[in-house]
Amino acid sequence: MTTQLVPPVTIATGTIPEGKVADFLTGRHVRDTPEEYVRQNLEKALVRQYKYEASDCSPEFPIKVGSSRKRVDVVVFAAGADHKQENAYILVETKRAGTSPSNRTEGVGQLRSYLAACLNAQYGIWTNGDEQYCIAKRPDGRGGFTFEEIIDVPANGQTEAEAQRPQRKDLKPATADNLLFAFRRCHNYIAGTEGKQKAEAFWELLKIIFAKIEDERSRQLDFYVTPTERTSTTNAASAKARIQKIFETKVLNKYRAIFAASDTVIDLKPPVVAFVVSQLQGYSLLASPVDVKGVAYEEIVGSNLRGDRGEFFTPRNACRMAVTMLNPQPDERLLDPSCGTGGFLITAMNHALGHIEREERAQWHDPSRGTDEERDELFRRRNEYFTQKVHGLDLNPGLVRAAKMNMVMNNDGSGGLWQANSLANPRSWSPEASSRIALGTIDCIVANPPFGANIVIDDHELLEQYDLATMWDRVDGRWTQRLSADGTPTLQKNQPPEILFIERCIQLLKPGTGRFAIVIPNGILNNPALGYVRTWLMENVQLLGVVDMARELFQPKNDTQTSMVLGRRLSADERAAAADGKLDYPVFMAVAERIGHDKRGNILYRRTETGEDVTITRVETVAAIDPKTGEEILQNVEVSERQIDDELADVATAYLRWLGEQK
Structure with missing residues (x-):
């Protein structure tokens, strides 16, 4: 048997200085901070989920507030309009995780003051990733404004009414870590508001996620919550009843093997159900990329269900x-x-x-x-x-x-x-x-x-199924099973x-x-x-x-x-040849020294010899919802991003190339 070590291949298509990240909208290098991480996810959502043109969005846009100048994290302007304060349509404020929405200087109040200063701006988003608030600015009839919390801001070409109760054509596949943020918001809200243990909150969240998925498979979408249901405890009962009906008729009937008899009711208060639905109703979970859903789901699962058996x-x-x-x-x-x-x-x-x-x-x-x-x-x-x-x-x-x-x-x-x-x-x-x-x-x-x-296995009945559960001795340089007096292999204790x-x-x-x-x-x-x-x-x-x-x-x-x-x-014939030492073949071997994260779980990016990050541009086929028919279609999207320092994909490519060279 022969072995072959194949080194991975690295392709660099651009560089980013250490400690910087390329802004999604502009490509400019900005400081890589926790707040920037939240903003980059929101920028991707504005373009890929809400379908606004990148050219109509501007990060760090300066506006005049009274006698002072402030910078809005992201401004979405009216389509094709000049990037001027009077043309601002949506204002976005992103904060690092842990920032309180009631903070006097960085909370939702800051966003409201910016909206008031931009006379024609209609909507705002405030988020720290784990919490998100969508705000609509309303004229009060006296020359001033009031602010109303809404479920979601409209996507490009969408009315506010459509955003509050999306039709199939309005559903948006999730991008980046935005679905992870939404799942985390829902889970934390259930655990904090209901007083449930984390695992209990997780199972109740999954009931609602199942209702969402099965609703997407139906002709008529009933998974939604209206603004009055979201803000009124009394009206929230209607929302819970609607979601409970989806769960009973579309989920329980189809997945009885998953849900026990005691799981027939979504055990959450109506306002909590309304909140969770408001966070999920705009997404198409079926059309969202597998990895986006997988990362979001497995983080929530891992924090609740990972056991103690390795x-x-x-x-x-x-x-x-x-x-x-x-x-x-x-x-x-x-x-x-x-x-x-x-x-x-x-x-x-x-x-x-x-x-x-x-x-x-x-x-x-x-x-x-x-x-x-x-x-x-x-x-x-x-x-x-x-x-x-x-x-x-x-x-x-x-x-x-x-x-x-x-x-x-x-x-x-x-x-x-x-x-x-x-x-x-x-x-x-x-x-x-x-x-x-x-x-x-x-x-x-x-x-x-x-x-x-x-963890060890010590059950005799279980062990006796396996050759590798028996005692082995090394005799004349060769391993052989140890036999007992009756000629049967001798079992190990565990x-x-x-x-x-x-x-x-x-x-x-x-x-x-x-x-x-x-x-x-x-x-x-x-x-x-x-x-x-x-x-x-x-x-x-x-x-x-x-x-x-x-x-x-x-x-x-x-x-x-x-x-x-x-x-x-x-x-059987090959086993006989292997036992006689007559089976010879090559083996692919590789060492993956870099797998994309460090020992603390932090993502690592590839760097050049001078310490700058490597970027790569690729064409990605993604699912989208046709706005005319509501059907899922495929689109090619060009993605430019920092290249994670991960050799595993290169190893797979090298293996397939090596395999093709074998007889």
Whole structure:
């Protein structure tokens, strides 16, 4: 067996000085501060969600307030108008997280004073990311103004009434971290206002998110709250009744396996429901990018449901790298036997769905939008893949439930997830799980098994299923199983789950063709005492690739050094050849020293030799809502941004290039 180390490729297309960030609207370099982070997200929302032209927006715009000059964080001007104070239409004030909206100098009052100074300005937005206020300026009939809090400001070409109760054509796919901000606002509001524990608040929020998703799939949108329902406790009861009806008729009937009998009611006060709906009603969750939804959802899940059994969710960039290398196809059965909240599985599922989407759209007369018949066929193929090919197991019932919800929010596929101990005998799983997930039947496995020194498996009945749960001795330089007097292998007293998961994954795969991508602690790969694990692997698996991941991958939550290991289960003939040392093949190997964040979880950006940030421009295909038909369409958007210092995508590209060179 030979190995080949392939270095990643870095492409620099521009530079940004250290401590600076390129302003989204102007491209000018500005200081990279917590307040700037909030403003950049809002700028992206104004252009990508609210559809205002970047040329009609201006950051740090100076206005005259009385005898003094002030700078508004962002001003949206009337379409095509000169950038003058009298042409201001929307004023935006962004603050760092933690700034109080009642602060005398930086709160909502500051925004109101700016609106009063701009006579023709009609709307304002104040946000610190975690809180957001939308303000409308109204003439009071006496030459002055009053200010009214509204649900949302109008998008480009939209009336205020349409913004307060959006139609399908008005829904906006989320961008950047704006959906994360909205989820966080809702969760914190529920926890703070209702006095619920964080986990309780999380489940109630998910009920409303489910209602939102199912409402988007309906012809008529009923997921909305009016301004009077938002501001009046009495009228808020109507909003809660409407959302409760969506939940009962569209969610519970469809997802009875997710919601227990005790979950039939949204257990929140009417004003709280009204607030949550107001924060979410303008988004199209179905059309929002997978990663945008995934980051928002998994942060909320992680802060509430992460357990104490070594459950550390796989970072999205590591999932993408592994899935790109594994390349699961639409006709292949996919499984994650330790699925957690479903992030790894969703990445793999959407990779296969991408194949389906491209194949179908290539046959459409107009690839950006299909006829009803063309869309129906795409939906049929997608649904067939969800129901027949996508599977997941996890021991933690709360995580399985959260994973099912995550799957629904990210294209569905929730029917193939079950609560089960993947390491137990499959006969002990539920009848449906054991019939759908039999040993030797899976084409692709993606997994980040739980690992840690505090969890061991010591059940004799469970251990006896595994070669790697037996005692092994090194005799004449070769590892062999220790046999008892009756000739049967001798079991160890216990074994860490990550070792048993390796063997269980191989047992589940189809002999000869089934392949996997698994996160494995480096101790398994280099600890001399665990040489028997490596021997067993080499006799049962063709290693395709090993990527040594940076120690920071799971930090700050976990400090374990890991590798991503890819392989294929050997056929019976290949196993015999491997046992005789006659199976020779090359192995792709790489070291990923930079994975996009430091040990504290802070994002790191690529820099030139002189210390300046690297920027990159790319064309991104995004989903959008056709304002005329309300249907989802695809658009190409040019994105220019700082390049995260992450080598994992380069590793995947190098692997595919290397794989193409092999016989």
